Amino acid sequence: MAKLILRRGVREAMQRQRKAYEELNLTPWNLTSARPAVPKENILLIEGLHDLICPKAATECVWQTWEKPDIWRFPHGHVGVCCGGVPGLTGHVLRWLSPRLNAPAIRTAKSSG
Secondary structure (H helix, E strand, C coil), X not given: CHHHCCCHHHHHHHHHCHHHHHHHXXXXXXXCCCCCCCCHHHCEEEEECXXXXXXHXXXXXXXXXXXXXXXXXXXXXXXXXXXXXXXXXXXXXXXXXXXXXXXXXXXXXXXXX
């Protein structure tokens, strides 16, 4: 990932941490070696198709390892997905969560019509 970062200082700092990152990959934080404690029906993965931080191969590996829970793929990057750049994503997620939480679906002005 450090090779993809454009800002030299950030890239060099990440490269200095390479050994720590490699060790972290051997811990339960590695999502492909950990198993979720909840059923796959209650897991939603959201992927940015243009994400340079979480590569498609890594997301695909987690999805496969976790027995293919729901996954949504959007034509956005990491920041767009994580920071609200996908129009309507919050409402979609709330509607996905609603039946799992036994709560009424959130209705927006658009969807109530």
